[in-house]
Amino acid sequence: MMWWLPLAKADSFMPPAATEIASQVDSIYAFLLWSSLVSFILLIGGMTFFVFKYKRKSATDKTAYITHNHTFEFLWSFIPFVLFIFSFAWGWVVYHEMRTFPENALEVHVVAKKWDWKFIYKNGKEITAGVDASGKKTPATMVIPVGRPVKVIMASEKINPAGDDPKDRPVLHSFFIPAFRVKQDVVPGRYTSLWFQAEKEGDFHLFCTEYCGAGHSAMLGMVKAVPVEEYERWLAAEAGAAGSLADQGRALYASKACIGCHSLDGTRVVGPSFKGIFGHEQAIEGGGSVKVDEDYLRESILNPNAKVAAGYPAGTMPPYAGQLNDDEVKALIEFIKSVK
Numbered sequence: 001m002m003w004w005l006p007l008a009k010a011d012s013f014m015p016p017a018a019t020e021i022a023s024q025v026d027s028i029y030a031f032l033l034w035s036s037l038v039s040f041i042l043l044i045g046g047m048t049f050f051v052f053k054y055k056r057k058s059a060t061d062k063t064a065y066i067t068h069n070h071t072f073e074f075l076w077s078f079i080p081f082v083l084f085i086f087s088f089a090w091g092w093v094v095y096h097e098m099r100t101f102p103e104n105a106l107e108v109h110v111v112a113k114k115w116d117w118k119f120i121y122k123n124g125k126e127i128t129a130g131v132d133a134s135g136k137k138t139p140a141t142m143v144i145p146v147g148r149p150v151k152v153i154m155a156s157e158k159i160n161p162a163g164d165d166p167k168d169r170p171v172l173h174s175f176f177i178p179a180f181r182v183k184q185d186v187v188p189g190r191y192t193s194l195w196f197q198a199e200k201e202g203d204f205h206l207f208c209t210e211y212c213g214a215g216h217s218a219m220l221g222m223v224k225a226v227p228v229e230e231y232e233r234w235l236a237a238e239a240g241a242a243g244s245l246a247d248q249g250r251a252l253y254a255s256k257a258c259i260g261c262h263s264l265d266g267t268r269v270v271g272p273s274f275k276g277i278f279g280h281e282q283a284i285e286g287g288g289s290v291k292v293d294e295d296y297l298r299e300s301i302l303n304p305n306a307k308v309a310a311g312y313p314a315g316t317m318p319p320y321a322g323q324l325n326d327d328e329v330k331a332l333i334e335f336i337k338s339v340k
């Protein structure tokens with residue numbers, strides 16, 4: 001038996017709904033389903049009825065001379081219009097909520113690679129798939145607290161982060177937790193993110209929902225929602241040996257020479273200080289501005305000339321693409337975020 005078969009059990013028409021968003025998505029889905037059913041019955045039922053009612057009964061029957069009916073024409077345009085606008089507005093409200101990140105969300109880095117998931121917590125704890133005592137594969141399991149918003153920062157990476165095999169290239173994946181009704185592509189070369197808040201304890205499936213190669217169908221993970229205290233105990237146990245991501249980043253800041261050009265106390269050296277930059281609007285040379293988020297930091301480190309901070313010379317900062325591996329970039333980003 002395939003190792004994942006016991007995971008693949010469903011017990012209702014819809015997956016369990018374990019978030020507030022999930023209930024809202026289900027309500028929209030139910031509304032669309034039922035309104036479509038009613039429209040279908042009215043339309044196809046009416047058509048069938050008239051087909052029989054107005055069937056030509058003899059060779060000399062003449063088609064009635066009908067031009068138009070203002071009332072009916074108005075109604076069959078206006079009622080669907082109202083339904084469409086209503087569905088759009090409702091969908092937009094829920095989508096907006098899905099895409100508005102709460103300030104206080106707990107953050108977990110998610111890595112998708114061919115063909116598995118990896119979770120990295122801020123304290124350096126790393127979770128990957130394992131094997132149990134009987135030699136069966138156990139899926140990578142992301143443990144999260146119930147009732148707290150969680151933001152995942154997702155990256156698609158090489159199988160071997162430190163290697164430079166040109167064939168080991170990251171590919172497109174998609175992160176999907178059916179019970180939470182949230183889904184987001186994981187795209188090579190940038191970070192994408194998603195947030196959710198589990199309202200129920202339990203074990204929920206995590207699927208890759210974008211075909212990503214031969215191992216795609218077995219790219220299964222789990223999300224385990226537990227009470228906050230249990231989560232905290234779990235997180236503290238066997239924390240990363242290398243220290244928190246921010247601490248690892250602090251060490252890299254010194255060893256990779258960032259320290260020579262970037263201060264931590266707000267003073268301008270060669271480049272801008274890291275103090276408080278995260279979350280701020282950064283003016284860009286040549287006009288416009290960007291919000292300093294994880295993706296902007298990543299780009300600024302790997303390819304600093306893509307967007308040059310206004311008032312600073314382009315071409316001064318060496319591009320770190322190829323000099324830092326994916327894990328080091330994440331650590332540096334968490335370090336910069338921690339410099340308040």
Ligand code: HEC
Binds near residue numbers: 272301309
């Ligand atoms: C030789 C000096 C130099 C070194 C070394 C250097 N930087 Fe920079 N950095 C700059 C300059 C100058 C800028 C502003 C121009 C630009 O955006 O490219 C900058 C911009 C940045 C920005 C964008 C800041 C903003 O507010 O928009 C980040 C993030 C950054 N550097 C991170 C790093 C990290 C991390 C390292 C070490 C791995 C590093 N830099 C090493 C000079 C340097």
Ligand SMILES: [Cu+2]
Binds near residue numbers: 172209211219
């Ligand atoms: Cu995948």
